[in-house]
Amino acid sequence: MNTPKPRKVKVAIVGGGIAGMALVLAMQRICKMADLEVHIYESAAQMTQVGAGIGLWQRTLDLLSDMGMGRDFQALREEHGAPTGFTLRKSDQAEGETFSQVSLESEGDGRMLLLHRARLQEVFLKHISKDVRIHLAHRLESYSYTDDATEKILLTFQDGQEARCDLLCGADGVASAVRHNFLPRLARKTGKPEYLESVDAVFSGSCVYRDLVPADKLAEVWPNHPAAKGPHQYCGKDMHIVTYPVQQGTLINAVPFYCDLSKENSPFFGSQIGASTTEEVLKRYEGWEPEVKALLGCMSNPVHWAILTIKPLDVWADDGVFLLGDAAHAMTPHLGAGAGQGIEDAYYLAKIFAHAQKKGPHEILSAEPLELYNRLRPPVANFVQARSRLQTLFYEFNEEGQDLSLVEARSPAHAEQDRLKRLEHGIWDGYRWSRHSIVRQWDAEAAKVLS
Numbered sequence: 001m002n003t004p005k006p007r008k009v010k011v012a013i014v015g016g017g018i019a020g021m022a023l024v025l026a027m028q029r030i031c032k033m034a035d036l037e038v039h040i041y042e043s044a045a046q047m048t049q050v051g052a053g054i055g056l057w058q059r060t061l062d063l064l065s066d067m068g069m070g071r072d073f074q075a076l077r078e079e080h081g082a083p084t085g086f087t088l089r090k091s092d093q094a095e096g097e098t099f100s101q102v103s104l105e106s107e108g109d110g111r112m113l114l115l116h117r118a119r120l121q122e123v124f125l126k127h128i129s130k131d132v133r134i135h136l137a138h139r140l141e142s143y144s145y146t147d148d149a150t151e152k153i154l155l156t157f158q159d160g161q162e163a164r165c166d167l168l169c170g171a172d173g174v175a176s177a178v179r180h181n182f183l184p185r186l187a188r189k190t191g192k193p194e195y196l197e198s199v200d201a202v203f204s205g206s207c208v209y210r211d212l213v214p215a216d217k218l219a220e221v222w223p224n225h226p227a228a229k230g231p232h233q234y235c236g237k238d239m240h241i242v243t244y245p246v247q248q249g250t251l252i253n254a255v256p257f258y259c260d261l262s263k264e265n266s267p268f269f270g271s272q273i274g275a276s277t278t279e280e281v282l283k284r285y286e287g288w289e290p291e292v293k294a295l296l297g298c299m300s301n302p303v304h305w306a307i308l309t310i311k312p313l314d315v316w317a318d319d320g321v322f323l324l325g326d327a328a329h330a331m332t333p334h335l336g337a338g339a340g341q342g343i344e345d346a347y348y349l350a351k352i353f354a355h356a357q358k359k360g361p362h363e364i365l366s367a368e369p370l371e372l373y374n375r376l377r378p379p380v381a382n383f384v385q386a387r388s389r390l391q392t393l394f395y396e397f398n399e400e401g402q403d404l405s406l407v408e409a410r411s412p413a414h415a416e417q418d419r420l421k422r423l424e425h426g427i428w429d430g431y432r433w434s435r436h437s438i439v440r441q442w443d444a445e446a447a448k449v450l451s
Helices: 018-030 058-080 117-127 177-190 193-198 215-221 278-284 290-296 338-357 367-376 378-395 419-431 437-450
Strands: 009-014 036-041 053-057 085-090 097-103 112-116 133-135 140-145 153-157 162-165 167-170 202-214 232-236 239-246 251-259 273-275 303-309 321-323
Touching: 009 018, 009 153, 009 162, 018 036, 018 058, 018 117, 018 338, 036 162, 053 058, 053 117, 053 239, 053 338, 058 112, 058 117, 058 338, 085 419, 097 419, 112 117, 112 239, 112 251, 140 177, 153 167, 167 177, 177 193, 177 321, 202 215, 215 251, 215 290, 239 290, 251 278, 251 290, 251 378, 278 290, 338 367, 338 378, 338 437, 367 378, 367 437, 378 419, 378 437
Parallel strands: 009 036, 009 167, 036 133, 085 232, 167 321
Antiparallel strands: 053 112, 085 097, 140 153, 153 162, 202 251, 202 303, 232 239, 239 251, 273 303
């Protein structure tokens, strides 16, 4: 007599961005997919990435390699090269000065790959199995629970369509609809109204202009401009500018930030993204050195972003629902680690699912995956979120009088009296965030539990 096969567990991933696609790819590589039915629900009408350049630390690249994409990213490294470091300049004055050449390591976690976001998406889409069902133009409105024994989570989309699932993974960004439903339920269940403070994203106090500058256009106004040769951090009071070449040096990713710390953690209303002008950008950085003005003057199509974050959470999973990426820990981009943390969420969640599957095809629905995810992931990502905020203070000469406890105790930044030297040490410590004792502790714990 044939034994019927156990039914497949239906997994819904809301959000087809970096974290959502990374979860699919990690599950394909690590989990027993024959026991799963995976759906991606993406709000956009097509799979696109908003933004320009992106940085991936070696720590993230190692995970992507373990997810089966090592050759792809090695080819991208050979194509783009690996940055050897960042030039740090004090630029909010008529004559700028270089105060450090911060070197990145040629081996280990200190290495970095800088590329266009679209290239990352190309690799991801290339590797997603045809068995994964992608539903475009599906913007989640809410979810609820039914009394059914299987597929008890009911998804309701803004156009009125519905879907069912056993597990819901919210990778739907900083304005996450999943989080907006998840946290009020969690607050009621635990009797902790403080969870409601993280329902809505808040303004970080920082805004940014983004554009890709053609290298040949910049060369016309400033031949051999330093920003065309390698990564730079142009620093000044309450402002800084990140630049680095992409697309084999044909484009320069130009990212000018400005900050008002008095507005940090304030409610945000209106549109997060809007068009800007070259004139607006130049006016904002009036008084900065000519090297900066030449670059900013070539930003012909700048887009203005308000940088939003969420207040840290210690619970990302409950009752069949998991948060990951910006939905769980939206952070400022000043460590170049936000996307990487979303990929780490995806990787470890897939490892946790696989760990449960070893005990049975439906053990993925047990309490253990929820408990392990809440135990292993929030401590690392919340540290990175806080350390990224601190990096902003170093870049923008706002570190004085601030809590520097997230800088490793042995760092010279704690005792250095010369301010530019102190900033250099603080920034360098940020580049080495993956070696902080907090990260090492939880990496070891994850390896122990999931080995």
